[in-house]
Amino acid sequence: MSASPILITGGAQRLGRHCAERLVDDGHPVIISYHRERDELEALRARGIVTLQADFASEAGIQDFLVRLRAETSSLRAIVHNASDWAPDTTDDDAGENFERLFRVHMLAPYLINLHARDLLEACGEPMRDIVHMTDYVARKGSRKHAAYAATKAGLENLTLSFAAMYAPSIQVNAIAPAMIMLNEGDDQAYAEKARAKSAMGLIPGPGVIHQSLRYLLDNRYVTGITLPVDGGRHLR
């Protein structure tokens, strides 16, 4: 029986792409979702990674993705809910729409995909099956400029507890809560230095630490319902 694929949502760039490529190196078939088509996707496709378009900003988009996911595979080894919109708060008329969009991307999409793709995980013939939610250090701290983002990540963190209880023992459900892992385009040296100073480890590690954390959860059959901080000791500063 061939191995069941691992689904990584939002896997076209940055952390999700790094993990998708490393999981292929580890021998897993991988499916990613992407929001925007772009040339870089060809390199992933060339490695045999299946790419499915998705817009999780609406329930219709989430349901449409699920239909195409089921057409693509009859089982899954794991689901990594990585897709995310790091939108700052807005104070004008679209503040409510901004919050609702982040709720859909960070909470409704993982919730509906976990509910409606459970049977795909149960169909996996391998001994372990996993769901991993990518949350954020700020889920427990809040954020002055990304309150809606932080609140919806906190909701995703809470969904980890509920689904871990619902799905045990056949499916393990955990979260990874990163702090600064990699910079964004346009981040200058001053921003980078300020970001490094926020953690006890004083560095911006890059996406390898997320693959390591994901590997730990995928390989450990006795861990469920936890949130794994990967934040350089932010809480110590």
Ligand SMILES: NC(=O)C1=CN([C@@H]2O[C@H](COP(=O)(O)OP(=O)(O)OC[C@H]3O[C@@H](n4cnc5c(N)ncnc54)[C@H](OP(=O)(O)O)[C@@H]3O)[C@@H](O)[C@H]2O)C=CC1
């Ligand atoms: N990078 C960091 O330092 C940190 C990251 N995290 C978390 O780790 C995860 C990965 O971070 P990072 O790689 O920086 O994430 P990105 O900002 O690169 O977002 C990941 C993907 O989410 C997709 N996405 C955004 N909106 C939608 C939507 N409406 N529907 C479907 N997909 C969508 C994007 O797709 P597309 O590109 O195709 O538009 C994007 O490629 C995220 O959950 C993030 O919140 C937490 C703390 C720190």
Ligand SMILES: Nc1nc2c(c(=O)[nH]1)N=C([C@H](O)[C@@H](O)CO)CN2
């Ligand atoms: N979807 C995203 N979420 C987050 C990002 C990002 O680039 N995309 N970046 C961060 C920052 O690194 C933040 O941790 C800096 O303090 C947080 N979330």
